[in-house]
Amino acid sequence: MNQPNLPEQHTSESLSRLLNQVAQKDKHAFSVLYEATHRKLFGVVYRILKHQALSEEILQEVYLKIWDKASSYSASVASPMTWMITIARNRTIDEVRRNQIPSSEEDVDFDAIPDDSMMPDETFYKSRELVKLEACLDGLDSPRAEMIKAAYLEGLSRQELAEHFHQPIGTIKTWLHRSIKQLQGCMTL
Amino acid sequence: MNKDDEVNINLQAAEYVLGTLDKAERAFVENARLNRPELQQAINQWQGYFSGLNDYSTEATPRSELFNDILAKLDQQDSNLESTPNITTAMAADNIIDLQSIRRKLKRWRLIAISTSAIAACLAVFMVVKPPVTLNGQSNAPFVAVFQADDSQPAFIMSLDINTQQLTVRPVMAQEQAGKTYQLWIKSDDIGPAPKSLGLLTNVSAPIQKRIGYEAGVIRNATFGISVEPMGGSPTGSPTGPAIHGKLYPTAL
Incomplete structure (x- = not known):
């Protein structure tokens, strides 16, 4: 499975376990998952929007969706990072298409x-x-x-x-x- | 499914994953994927094919308090979803001491609260404020609470519109504390014996607005408090940390 630029201590397996715990509404696991992944996800969102505040707003929504949808994650379909990045990209693309705004300010x-x-x-x-x-x-x-x-x-x-x-x-x-x-x-x- | 259908599904799925579809086309695919397993399968496949490009996305850093804001939203969702009181501990309920007798002594202030902690073990103090009994003609008047860190310096000011259930908490002198966060609580016998969280006050640099999911009658007779909790909020669902003192004022006499 794809494992891009993760901190050394986290693997697809450990992230999958965290997602399973998040699916059980474990906020501590959610905080560990956030710490392990938010810079990468923010990088994905920011690269498209190139606007700090808007990217932060979208990232909030992304993690709320991860919280809500963690139970639907399936390791047989995608790695945890691919699954989370997909959520982040979809939400970001929706934002730029829905609002008919350029995909970046630059x-x-x-x-x-x-x-x-x-x-x-x-x-x-x-x-x-x-x-x-x-x-x-x-x-x-x-x-x-x-x-x-x-x-x-x-x-x-x-x-x-x-x-x-x-x-x-x-x-x-x-x-x-x-x-x-x-x-x-x-x-x- | 014939060959043309298969090709079209692949094109739709790939462009959806790439992000090149326009608004209407994206909406169409979003809807169609729910009912067409072959389209969903193709989307999954292209997400896998293109996932290698994620390697090129470099990390970036959002503001440090963003996760607290996320937790606060979750907390707010939880609060809104709560329909029945949780099982709570007597210890938490004991944290709040209603000083109605003191309040009655104050002619000009009709809202009073002071609290002290009954938890000797951690010397925690949970601050409470309580609206007064509302007099005729004053039911629409907003209430203002001043949460004081000491005798002279207000930490938070809270305005409360009972009718719209809208709370605005404006940090004044409150300072962020490393590894800690402020948490807002409501306490009323109508919703159970222990305080219920109204969410985290994560960003002390700006006013925080919250809508309380309780009826006006409940709010009117409730007590409110702010406690200092570990990052992410109280681990027990009840106030655990030290609190600051506060007083409530009516804006109309």
């Missing part, structure tokens, strides 16, 4: 979007999931891998992708659909 720095060739191996641990996905993204025509990463990490809509890649929105939609079909074939290999 222009996206495309130089900052992860580029495999720029990342020294010794400074960045790649999960098996990322290694596999990037192997498949490498098979996409340029700049579609960059587009996929920008959409996922920065929360860009099709319209925003069109503006950033200087393409008609129809072209972006075509790029997305072709990329998805290609990734689907590659990821199931």
Whole structure:
């Protein structure tokens, strides 16, 4: 299971146990879970919103949802971090789409979007999931891998992708659909 | 499901997970996933496929008191959901001493409370304030409570609109304490023998508004208090820590 950037003392297993305890409404376990995960989740939310106060508001809602939904967590579907990050991303994307606001107050720095060739191996641990996905993204025509990463990490809509890649929105939609079909074939290999 | 359906479901699911769908399309998928297991399964699959990108999200730090705010909201939810009194301990109830007799001696102040602790073991003191018996024509007047840390310095001021059940607690001189948090309580025989939490007062730098989920009649005869508790609130469900003193004032005579 994917285990991105967690403190050393926590594993998928320990986080799963904490989620089980949270499902029993154990506030101490909830505080331990928060301490172990909130920086990562806040990083996900803030990267999309780039607004401290709004990101904090959303993070509150995310953890309230984690509290409410912990009993529905299934380790057979996703790792604890993937499950919690999914909740955080969904709530954040809902926020930017629902309010029709730009996904960030700042222009996206495309130089900052992860580029495999720029990342020294010794400074960045790649999960098996990322290694596999990037192997498949490498098979996409340029700049579609960059587009996929920008959409996922920065929360860009099709319209925003069109503006950033200087393409008609129809072209972006075509790029997305072709990329998805290609990734689907590659990821199931 | 034919091949085209399968392709469309995959596209919908992948774009939903990527976040590129617009508002209406997202709403459609959110609704459809509830009734279409194949769509839910595809969403789960794409969440797994893209989860590796989470490695790229770097950590960031929200304000330090955010978790207390989350706990306060949970506490508020619990408070609102409470329909029957909890089983409580006599020890907690004994923390509150109603000083009605003192209150009656004060002509100008119709709201009084003082408390002292009966828990000798921890020398805890739980502060209480109690609204007065409401006179005719004054039922709509808001009440104001002053919670004093000592004889001269108010720690909190609380205004209470009984009709709307709206409480506003404004910290004045209250200071945040490392590893501690303030907790607001209500005590009334109508809701049980022991105090009930009204939530944490986590951010002492700004006014805190709370809506009390009790009837006006209950509130009118209730006592209120603020205690100092461990981070996250009282571990027992009743006030455990030391408290500050306070007095209640009517805004109309």
